[in-house]
Each structure stands twice: as C-alpha cells, then as structure tokens.
Amino acid sequence: MSNVLEINDLVVSYRTARGHLTAVDGISLHLAPGETLGLVGESGCGKSSLGKAIVQLVEPSAGSIRVEGHDLSTRSRAERRALRPKIQMVFQDPMGALDPRQQAGTILETPLKLHGLRDAAARRARVATLMEQVGLRPEFIDRLPHEFSGGQRQRLGIARALALNPSVIVCDEPVSALDVSLQAQVLNLLRRVQQAQKVSYLFISHDLSVVEHIADRVAIMYLGKIVEVAPRSALWRTPAHPYTRALIEALPRTDPARHRIADKQVIGGDLPSPYNPPAGCRLHTRCPLAFARCAVEEPKLATIGDGHSVACHLHDAAVAKAA
Ligand code: SF4
Numbered sequence: 001m002s003n004v005l006e007i008n009d010l011v012v013s014y015r016t017a018r019g020h021l022t023a024v025d026g027i028s029l030h031l032a033p034g035e036t037l038g039l040v041g042e043s044g045c046g047k048s049s050l051g052k053a054i055v056q057l058v059e060p061s062a063g064s065i066r067v068e069g070h071d072l073s074t075r076s077r078a079e080r081r082a083l084r085p086k087i088q089m090v091f092q093d094p095m096g097a098l099d100p101r102q103q104a105g106t107i108l109e110t111p112l113k114l115h116g117l118r119d120a121a122a123r124r125a126r127v128a129t130l131m132e133q134v135g136l137r138p139e140f141i142d143r144l145p146h147e148f149s150g151g152q153r154q155r156l157g158i159a160r161a162l163a164l165n166p167s168v169i170v171c172d173e174p175v176s177a178l179d180v181s182l183q184a185q186v187l188n189l190l191r192r193v194q195q196a197q198k199v200s201y202l203f204i205s206h207d208l209s210v211v212e213h214i215a216d217r218v219a220i221m222y223l224g225k226i227v228e229v230a231p232r233s234a235l236w237r238t239p240a241h242p243y244t245r246a247l248i249e250a251l252p253r254t255d256p257a258r259h260r261i262a263d264k265q266v267i268g269g270d271l272p273s274p275y276n277p278p279a280g281c282r283l284h285t286r287c288p289l290a291f292a293r294c295a296v297e298e299p300k301l302a303t304i305g306d307g308h309s310v311a312c313h314l315h316d317a318a319v320a321k322a323a
C-alpha cells in the first residue's frame, strides 16, 4: 500500500507580535502504513507546528499534505473535515488536552457521536473496547481527568485518538511529562496498539533516546528544516549530520559501544532565534565543522544511502558518488 501521509515542501508561518516567524520551512516527509517516524529536535525548532499542520490545527502557508492520497490543499472545507478522523493527535500534556469537566466515558464517546455513530449501545460498546485496549479499568468510565494519574490520563488521550480508527497518530512528546517508569509503559502501549491495528505514528520528541525505542525511521529537525532522515539503525551506526552526531554524543552512555563516534562533535550555544535564522546552513553559527561556504549557501537534503538523506556541504562528495 502506498504512503498514508505525504508532506511536500510544507511551510508553516505565523505573524506574531514579534514579527514574521517561519516555523516549518519547506519540509517533505512521508509515512508508510504501520510505520513510526521519529521527529527529533530542540524545543522551538518547529516540530509541534509541523504536527499541528498535519492534524489541521494550523493552516500551512505553502506546500501540500496528502492523507491516504487526498491532497488537503485542494479539498473543500467539508472534505478536509471528513479526512480529519484519519489523523489524530496525542498531546504532551493530557491534562490540558482533555476537558476537565468531562468524564472519561464522555471524552471517548464525543468523537464517535460527532462522526456519526448514532446508536448509543454501539457507542458504549466502542468506549468499553477502547478503555480495555489502553488498559483502563471499566469502572474508570465515570472518572474526571483529574481523578486519573498522569500515566492513566495519557492512556485516556491515546484511547480518544484511537476512537475513530485513524491511519496516523501524531504523538507530540507523549511521554515527556511522565516519570521514566511510566514512559516505558506508555511506549509499550503505543507499540501494542500499532501491532494490533497498523496505525502509523509521527512521534515527536526532543529526546533522541525516547525515539530510539519506538521509531523505524528518524528525522532530525533544526530551525524549521529537516537536516537528516535515516532508518533507525543507520542513524545510530552512521549519523552523517554534525547536529545529529552531537545529539547522539550528548546522550548518556548506557551502552558505551553503541554511540562511539570517532571525531566527537559538540554543538555549543543556544538555538538562534527562529525569527531571524542564520543565512546559508542554519547550523553554521554553532557547527564545529563549518567552513566558508556554510555561511552563504544552504545545503540541500540529498541521498547518501538507502533511505538515508542529509543536508550538509561536507557530504557533497558522498552525494555525488551515490547519484
Ligand atoms: Fe556544519 Fe557546514 Fe554541514 Fe552546516 S553545512 S552542518 S555548517 S559543515
């Protein structure tokens, strides 16, 4: 089957009090059925804006998003609304994403009602199935969000995302607010759900080590751009972009053999303002390997291996060989 999600040259920009901000600057990505793509970058790099555009919470300024082959940019408002159930979102803060006055049962029933499941008994049965699927006990159905623990609330958020049988779930930092012990439980739940119903995930995180446990492929984002995409194993074994290498270097070493990178690279300093990103390669103000060309010419994302692309002038020779 072809891709469930295809994004091409997507641009998301905002007018804010501080000026014009291009949060997503020409990104192309795809998701195969049942696949998990990890999207990793520092906070403020535009990951959430990309996620929100995909679930139609913000309107892109340019580019296209195709959901199961349907290009959202060419569809009517009604057609776009009809496609919305196909792509759902799980948020970082389940408390903020759930109506505090609604009981769990109502939270799960609402999308079913909105999207035309008229039979009340069928809705109740579906709610029971969803709760069971995410490991919430049936008697929790009358609980309000604040009566759940953080981990249970995230289970409820996942159940709501699953209610309409989506083909894609955008998981925006879904475990960042949880204790480490709960993180593993929620990640395992997401994995089980994926095996059971072949849903695809765009899994957004600032933490490469979280993504390592769930992603089939990983995309690294820096200041609105994708700088590297690779199958998970290639990203760990042969990270090509200086920024990716620095992210891997920065991880705590539980397995010292795994992350050994010969020419250790450290990215110092803070993320430059996305309101005024550096010219040329956006990393050049922080990159230890930057040379003259980096400040004036933007590197394009180019293929260096099977499913492995990188945007860095250092790899031009490898790109020329692969072409
Ligand atoms: Fe560093 Fe230059 Fe590569 Fe950018 S293009 S990552 S500045 S070496």
Ligand code: MG
Residues within 6 Å of the ligand: 043, 044, 047, 048
């Ligand atoms: Mg975010």
